[in-house]
Amino acid sequence: MTGLARSVQWLWALTVIVQMAVLGLIFLKGHFRRLPLFTAYIALNLCQAGFLFVIYLRSGFHSYTTFLLAWTSEAITLLARVLATTELLGLVLRPYRGIWALGWRVLAVTSIVVLMFAGAEAGRDMKWAIMLADRGFHLALAVALVSVLLLARYYSVPVHRVYKTILGGFCFYSCTVSLTTTFSRTFFLHKFALYEALWNAATLLPYIAVQVVWALALRSSLPVTEERPALLPTSVYNEVTPLVHARLRLLNDRLVEMLHI
Amino acid sequence: MWNAYTLLFVVFVALLLGLLAWALRRPSRRPPALPASASLDELGPIHCQHFLIFQQVFAAGDRKYLARHASRRLCRRVRAERRHVAKQFLAGLGEDFARLNHLAVIVARLSPKVERRAEWRRFRLVARFQLLYAFVWLDLALGGSAVREIVQLTRLIGSTSSRLEAAIYELGKFATRQAETT
Numbered sequence: 001m002t003g004l005a006r007s008v009q010w011l012w013a014l015t016v017i018v019q020m021a022v023l024g025l026i027f028l029k030g031h032f033r034r035l036p037l038f039t040a041y042i043a044l045n046l047c048q049a050g051f052l053f054v055i056y057l058r059s060g061f062h063s064y065t066t067f068l069l070a071w072t073s074e075a076i077t078l079l080a081r082v083l084a085t086t087e088l089l090g091l092v093l094r095p096y097r098g099i100w101a102l103g104w105r106v107l108a109v110t111s112i113v114v115l116m117f118a119g120a121e122a123g124r125d126m127k128w129a130i131m132l133a134d135r136g137f138h139l140a141l142a143v144a145l146v147s148v149l150l151l152a153r154y155y156s157v158p159v160h161r162v163y164k165t166i167l168g169g170f171c172f173y174s175c176t177v178s179l180t181t182t183f184s185r186t187f188f189l190h191k192f193a194l195y196e197a198l199w200n201a202a203t204l205l206p207y208i209a210v211q212v213v214w215a216l217a218l219r220s221s222l223p224v225t226e227e228r229p230a231l232l233p234t235s236v237y238n239e240v241t242p243l244v245h246a247r248l249r250l251l252n253d254r255l256v257e258m259l260h261i
Numbered sequence: 262m263w264n265a266y267t268l269l270f271v272v273f274v275a276l277l278l279g280l281l282a283w284a285l286r287r288p289s290r291r292p293p294a295l296p297a298s299a300s301l302d303e304l305g306p307i308h309c310q311h312f313l314i315f316q317q318v319f320a321a322g323d324r325k326y327l328a329r330h331a332s333r334r335l336c337r338r339v340r341a342e343r344r345h346v347a348k349q350f351l352a353g354l355g356e357d358f359a360r361l362n363h364l365a366v367i368v369a370r371l372s373p374k375v376e377r378r379a380e381w382r383r384f385r386l387v388a389r390f391q392l393l394y395a396f397v398w399l400d401l402a403l404g405g406s407a408v409r410e411i412v413q414l415t416r417l418i419g420s421t422s423s424r425l426e427a428a429i430y431e432l433g434k435f436a437t438r439q440a441e442t443t
Contacts, residue, residue, distance in 0.1 A: 096370055096371070097373045097374070098370070098372040098373055098374050098375035099369070099370055099375065101374065101375065102375055102377060102380060105377065142281075143277065145281075146281050146284060149281065149284035149285065150280065153283075154366070154384075155366055155369060155370045156370065157370065164285055167285075168285050171277075171281050172278070172281065175274050175277055175278050178270075178274055179271065182267055182270050182271065231371050231372065231373045232368060232371045232372055232373075234372060234373055234374050236368060236372070237369065237372035237374070237375060237376075240364065240365065240368045241365055241368065241369070241376070241379050241383075242379070244361050244362070244364060244383070245365070245379065245382060245383055245386065247361055
């Protein structure tokens, strides 16, 4: 493949192998029934690798066609990633209807805010617009994921170990992509010779690490039945919450008085 | 090579990774479930029940008597010990606060519908309490005289309103029904 260093080609091959391992485990353990969108995401990533392989062979690494098709395929996998993430978050939070309603709003608001910021930033630098938009997207995903995971922790919503690992992997990878893009841009602008090899390695290595961790986690079984906690009547929330709040507020007021603030 | 914006971005992502690690770490305690009706009393304030003893320890009469009849050294020692007791009591009040918050979290978690604003308000209240609590603790540690205020504070938490008791009672009935059906 013209334009790709040997080391990058090896890393790429390794990526395909670990992805195949993850996909194999998903089917072997029957996880695809519970996680159809996540399965589709992994399958789509493999398809993307094959697709890019063909494109690079035919059009080379630096051609405009490659650029266009590679980023189009990336946009599709990004969309699949969002769907897979939403599926997982839904599995964790949906049994708690009230918290889920809160969670998806948090997800929406944080994503929109970060995407707006990313859009504005991408618009400022047209040469790097796609890379910056990609970074913004990853950042939005990471922020949204962390926000919802914090929400789950705050409300002590139990998160199964496998789900936790997958969600953590998504977030970690998005964070590393954001950092990689930032550093790459700086290296590129300063005409650093190894810029391209570094960018490839910094993108592929965390991805491989995440896939390995996922493969290890996916060896375990998923919960057989979705936890369905018995929910309280809405009246209890409406009754208890204002009373507790009033008490908490009074406590705060007294503490302020104690300090004469 | 690195401008301020890049550094800020790196710090932000590092912070995000830190928060992720914190959110994913194993919880120190088991996820709170709806307690059995018998243990529902534990959700209300507990330490406030020792209010009378606390009040007695800090009775103004004792202080005046000591000031008149005891040596300075003894007065200082008594003051220090009182401060120590006050700090422990303040810690107890903190636990009571946490318990009330815990009750609200359980109810929110198990409610089919939660109010965004109410949840945000509680989150702010908790954050504010933590901050203020730290200040009061520091005040006591530095020899401040927040004892009178603690007495007022205790009265406040201790006076569980009848409405809250009724709500907790309803929660208990629900927990019992759930226990019977499972």
